[in-house]
Amino acid sequence: xxxxxxxxxxxxxxxxxxxxxxxxxxxxxxxxxxxxxxxxxxxxxxxxxxxxxxxxxxxxxxxxxxxxxxxxxxxxxxxxxxxxxxxxxxxxxxxxxxxxxx
Amino acid sequence: xxxxxxxxxxxxxxxxxxxxxxxxxxxxxxxxxxxxxxxxxxxxxxxxxxxxxxxxxxxxxxxxxxxxxxxxxxxxxxxxxxxxxxxxxxxxxxxxxxxxxxxxxxxxxxxxxxxxxxxxxxxxxxxxxxxxxxxxxxxxxxxxxxxxxxxxxxxxxxxxxxxxxxxxxxxxxxxxxxxxxxxxxxxxxxxxxxxxxxxxxxxxxxxxxxxxxxxxxxxx
Numbered sequence: 001x002x003x004x005x006x007x008x009x010x011x012x013x014x015x016x017x018x019x020x021x022x023x024x025x026x027x028x029x030x031x032x033x034x035x036x037x038x039x040x041x042x043x044x045x046x047x048x049x050x051x052x053x054x055x056x057x058x059x060x061x062x063x064x065x066x067x068x069x070x071x072x073x074x075x076x077x078x079x080x081x082x083x084x085x086x087x088x089x090x091x092x093x094x095x096x097x098x099x100x101x102x
Numbered sequence: 103x104x105x106x107x108x109x110x111x112x113x114x115x116x117x118x119x120x121x122x123x124x125x126x127x128x129x130x131x132x133x134x135x136x137x138x139x140x141x142x143x144x145x146x147x148x149x150x151x152x153x154x155x156x157x158x159x160x161x162x163x164x165x166x167x168x169x170x171x172x173x174x175x176x177x178x179x180x181x182x183x184x185x186x187x188x189x190x191x192x193x194x195x196x197x198x199x200x201x202x203x204x205x206x207x208x209x210x211x212x213x214x215x216x217x218x219x220x221x222x223x224x225x226x227x228x229x230x231x232x233x234x235x236x237x238x239x240x241x242x243x244x245x246x247x248x249x250x251x252x253x254x255x256x257x258x259x260x261x262x263x264x265x266x267x268x269x270x271x272x273x274x275x276x277x278x279x280x281x282x283x284x285x286x287x288x289x290x291x292x293x294x295x296x297x298x299x300x301x302x303x304x305x306x307x308x309x310x311x312x313x314x315x316x317x318x319x320x321x322x
Contacts, residue, residue: 022223068270075163091138093141
């Protein structure tokens, strides 16, 4: 860790383990840590309200991003246009493009 | 330093128009019908996902329509290159990104990134400032969806794509790396930078609308 990064952590009043949470929480939430590393962070967060709060905060952010997935579908005009395109390619399933048939 | 690599041919996704299977003399009507049925079953259900991804790339509905149209027609023509049992959505996203890059004449951005740690720390600072002010539950209290979508649209392409694939489309780092044609570590760096920029943006917006005091120490 560089000196500015260390200063940044000290300014936040974080312990070394809290610092690990800040550095690796996204890796943890993305399931990118080794089992040992994940367990270490999980154990610390269980005992540390500050880090638990940070984990909740980041989890809420990621949940909000994931919800965007359900909020935007391909428009009907695109489905119609694509169906016509596939039909002209000789695709027999062109009609299945229409909403509800896929 | 990490630089965006130029697009390369993915393991299965076509980057050039392949001959139409229906043009092959040996292809029987039954083969064509089976191929079409497989295409309908495997590829068409991902139309909404491909559209969202195209829209995140183009940020323009008409352009996204064109990219999706071209993606699916190219996928149909090249269906014989799709390996059954593999991830069709990932295959389609790779084609979609190739179509997009080609439509932009492969405009390539060059970004310098650290390993993501600095962005993780900066995000911690944004949170610490919010906590100090007693507004650290803002994401839980408010529907940040619309603001978040706008903020994602404002991100530069490499970060927007990483956030779109991993956080919105729920892709693994590995799949996103394949679609983006970069190493997994680059996906992580771009994702973390994107998340940090988004959280700073949301904090600024919250301050602008009087929901929280101005956040000090936001960096870019």
